[in-house]
Amino acid sequence: MTSNSLVSINELKIDVRITKSLRLKIVDSATFDVERGQILGLIGESGSGKTMLCRSLVGTLGRRGAYIAGGDLVFDGIDLITAKPSDWRDIRGKRIGYVPQSALAGPNPVMTIGAQLAEAIEQSENHDKDYIRKRSLELLEIVQIRRPEIVLKQYPYDLSGGMKQRVMIACAIAQQPSLIVADEPTTGLDVTVQAEIMDLLKRIRSEFSTSIILVSHDLPLINDVCDDIVVMHAGATVEKVSSAQVSHSLHPYTRALYSSRIDLVEPKGQLVTIKGQPPTVGQWPSGCRFADRCDFVVDSCRSASTVPLVSVAQDHMTACLRFDQIGK
Amino acid sequence: MNELTRKQRFKNWLALPGGWGILIGTIMFAAIVIMGIVIPLFGPFKPNAFVGDPSVAPSFKHPFGLDQLGRDVMSRTFASVWIDIGVSFFGVTIPLIIGTIIGILLGVTKIKIIRSVVSSIIDGINAFPLLVVAVAMLAFFGAGLKSVIIILSITNWARYARIARTRAVVVSQQNYIEAARTLGYSKSRIVIKHIAPNVSAESVAYALSDFIIVITVISGLSFLGLAARPPAAEWGSMIADGRAYLANGWWMVIFPGLALCWAAISLSFIVEGMSRRDRGNS
């Protein structure tokens, strides 16, 4: 893989331990790279394994009984699969910032915003109080929170959803990490607030040249902000395409995700939703996992043993056997 | 064929969260009620008959032994079912009915003054621990089981009323109630047909756990000599009587105590099972 990518994920597999002998496959072939200074959009329906993938980047899979079952996961030259607790201490917060899923439940409800920022700012270095306060105010200003002095003393309960999410972002960037993983940072927020958060992420990237993995299930929302888009379906990467080329996607699933919103904003048009349900986690059919929901399906889609991710153009990979038929 | 599906359906029901708890609790409860009917009616000894020497240890003839007056402890233990479970039943259902009705009316009434005054009376009654207010009232009513039922009726309704009021407010704001209102159904019809059934489900669920509390209160009051009085067979008062003979007559205390626990535990298994089913986890 390209050696100077910040993150390089190859054929990553994540399993969950259900009982002593039973394992559930949650992710079974995730492949993509994140370049330095890039915003990468990770898209997929709920249940496709996005959150698990994010957790593998901060080493918290074990908490939920999950573990990496195979593949490569490299961050800035460090093999995260074999990382020791001491390695994690150096990575988490300092080099990878994490914005957990769900804005409303993100901040700790029993700590003031100030205390949480202080925790995010200092881990081992014993900065004095004044420094922490100054830095906290600075961070709140970066994420455009008004009246930061007051907010420092407040509890998450007193803040709106958008404010909470800004605080979480402030915590994530506190130690100027080279990568921010933002898991669905706009889910549950108002449309206008969603747009503001997108702007904020874009600004953070341009100001600090941070790489961002931006997870969402809303492709049209994040497409403008992202450089590259990676699409996950049923635990596998099905397409990687630059955001400019999304409208020329060569995977039917990506196309469906992209068009579902366009029709929403044009009331006259017919609402295109993706038909059917994704296959049950871990019980994926052989062949193409999207076959049952696809308009382009032919017999060979189902009979193929695997559907490989192939390069179809520069910076464009797709896992569709019939990509040459799509878009014609 | 039909038999098979019924068996299968039962198995499926059992596999749902809390299924085993409800089943075991129900069997345990049924068992003690049946014993409470069978032993006093068909058992060889009457609960208040003197059938042997005082304080005889358990034997084959008297599995639970004889008490300080030579009465058969087993007959007395199961004769108590009538009082403990029977009286508790009234001690639960009367407050359940009164409290639920008041609570529903409180939840739907538009008259603010009634709502706030009655609500704060409810809070006031609930401020006292149940056992304490029952004991205090017995000072004025005079001891006895009848007084206990009356007292439970005039105090315990407040807990039911609080639950019913909260629920009634929630239910009456639901869409289908609004719909019924716009369709011009009369208020009483809406309350009786739509609100009451919804609210009472929750109250009945609470009643089951209240049953445990009420059994404990009644046996506790009897233990203090304020509810069932000697020579009536009742678990609490049997335990109180046996207390003085604990050193060489443990069976006089332990068997009625175990029966009391059995009844309460069976109910608590049912309650636990039902709440697991509600929460939907295993």
Add this chain to the structure above:
Amino acid sequence: MKNQALRKILGRLVRAFSVSFWVMFISFTIIRLTPGDPATARLGVEAGKAATDALRKQLKLDVNPIQQFFSYTNGLFHGDLGISLQTGRPVLDIVKSTLPVTLTLILLSTAAAVIISIPIGTYIGWSGKSSSVYAFRTLTSIILATPNFFIAMIGILFFSVRVNWAPVFGYTPQFPGNLKYLWLPVAVNTLIMTAVVSRVLSSSVLETKGEEFVETGIIRGVGRIRFFWFYILKPSLAPTVVLLSYMMGTMLGATVILETIFTLPGIGREMIGAVLTSDYPVVQGILLFFGFITVALSFTGDLIAFWLDRRVKI
């Protein structure tokens, strides 16, 4: 905001006062439940008119109810709860001399229950293993279904009858000496409270464990002790505190039985004595105190819960 929090607390205070009013009203009214006339009920019909009239006057039942309530509340504000019919002692004195024993009993049990429940509850909740949660819930529901007087009897059977570790009679009010008489009733209360408290704590910890913010704490590499307090215990504690304050009230009520069994000179046994001798002013006075203490407990519990966790509705 600060103001908002203050307003909530004030609102809760107002509610505590309004409930206290009803507590007072109920304690006042309760004597009226007597079938017929309280004075006759106590003295018997054969007592004669002069004696019943005198008692009625002593009980302040000789004027109209509104005046009665007025003089009753007026008396309360001056610390006058009436005089015992049995001993002639002021009720307030009786309360003052018996309440410390009861409070010692309750506070010791509460402290012990909290100390035991926190490790058990957090361990069971955090480990989250369904088999141990199941066993734990079954065990605690058995303890909770067992009446305190039966647990006390079993305790006496083992510790007073078999070995003489816990004397069932007597009491000394001095500190280390009283533990000899108190430890068994305290243990009974502690067992029950521990069952309730650790049960609620374990289910809130289990809930907290699944929350997203816990992930954040792990990722930040928060120190062990800090993590335990801010990310496990504190977010889970509010429901437990509310329940604990309620349970303290219930335990207070249960002392009427426990103090009778262990012949402890506390307020609960005093009340039973007063009930058995129809000592109306003492019954009313103690009932009032039970009510006030419960109101104060639940107010304090709500306040602490709110201080711990702003999400709490008070």
